[in-house]
Amino acid sequence: MFPIRDDNPQVNTPYVTYGIIAANALAWFLLQGFGFGEQLNASVCHYGLIPADLFGDGLTDVAPRGVCPSDGMGWGGVFSSMFMHGSWMHILGNMWFLWVFGDNVEDSMGPVRFLLFYLLCGFCAAAAQVAADPSSAIPMVGASGAIGGVMGAYIMLFPRVKVHMFVILIIIFTTFRVPAIAMLGYWIVVQLLGAFSSMGSTGGGVAFWAHVGGFVGGALLVWVFKDEELLLNHPYRGWQRPKKAANIWDDPANRE
Structure with missing residues (x-):
C-alpha cells in the first residue's frame, strides 16, 4: 500500500515543506552525485550519523569500522x-510522504514553527536510533x-481524514480510501515490529527505531507547536465528521 493523496484541503502555501523537499533534492544531486558511483x-x-562517532571517548565499546x-x-x-x-x-x-502529509501539518503551525518542529523530530529520531545501538559504526541517513x-x-x-491508497494485488491495480488513523497507525505498527525484530542485528538495514x-x-511535540487559530481554518481537524467539515470548507468566508 502506498498513499497517493489525502482529502485534506491545503489552506496556505507550504513554503517550508517545499523548501525541505528542495534541500533534500539539492543534497542528492550536489553532494551525493545522483546516487551513482x-x-x-x-x-x-x-x-x-554514525553512533560510534558520538561516543568515541572511551565511554562505550566502539565497534570495528x-x-x-x-x-x-x-x-x-x-x-x-x-x-x-541511500x-x-x-x-x-x-x-x-512529506509532500502528502507535510502541507497540512505546516498549515497547523505556520512556517517557522513547522521548520523547528521538523528539525526536532529529526533529532528525536536520531536519539532513538543511537539509544538502540550507541556503538554502531553503520551510518544512518x-x-x-x-x-x-x-x-x-x-x-x-487529522485522524479522520481519508487517505487515498494505491494497492497492487498480483496483477490488479486499484485504489481505496482509509482514515488517516488507520493508514498511519498501520505504518507505525510495522515500524515497531521491524524495530523489535532488528534488535541485536549488527548489519545495515532500515533504521526502524x-x-x-x-x-x-x-x-x-505537535501539542506544543500547533496553532489553534490556524487550525480553525481546517475543516477536517480532530474528530469532526467529514460531512460537516465539507460544508465548512465550501463556505468562502472560512477560506480567509
Whole structure:
C-alpha cells in the first residue's frame, strides 16, 4: 500500500515543506552525485550519523569500522544525515510522504514553527536510533525519522481524514480510501515490529527505531507547536465528521 493523496484541503502555501523537499533534492544531486558511483558511498559515510562517532571517548565499546574507514561529522551528523539518502527509492519515497502529509501539518503551525518542529523530530529520531545501538559504526541517513514526526503530528491533528491508497494485488491495480488513523497507525505498527525484530542485528538495514522515535516525538511535540487559530481554518481537524467539515470548507468566508 502506498498513499497517493489525502482529502485534506491545503489552506496556505507550504513554503517550508517545499523548501525541505528542495534541500533534500539539492543534497542528492550536489553532494551525493545522483546516487551513482563512489560519491554516494563517500557522502553517506561523511554526512551520515554514525553512533560510534558520538561516543568515541572511551565511554562505550566502539565497534570495528567496516563500512566507513574514517570518522564522519560527529554530532554534526545528527543534522546533516536528515538530508542524505541511500538510493533513488529512498529519497523519492521520503519526499512523497512529506509532500502528502507535510502541507497540512505546516498549515497547523505556520512556517517557522513547522521548520523547528521538523528539525526536532529529526533529532528525536536520531536519539532513538543511537539509544538502540550507541556503538554502531553503520551510518544512518534519510529524512524518514523527521517525516515520521510529521506523520505522528498528522494522526493527532487529522485522524479522520481519508487517505487515498494505491494497492497492487498480483496483477490488479486499484485504489481505496482509509482514515488517516488507520493508514498511519498501520505504518507505525510495522515500524515497531521491524524495530523489535532488528534488535541485536549488527548489519545495515532500515533504521526502524529512528522511524519510531520520530513518530512518537512528532505526536508529542505537535501539542506544543500547533496553532489553534490556524487550525480553525481546517475543516477536517480532530474528530469532526467529514460531512460537516465539507460544508465548512465550501463556505468562502472560512477560506480567509
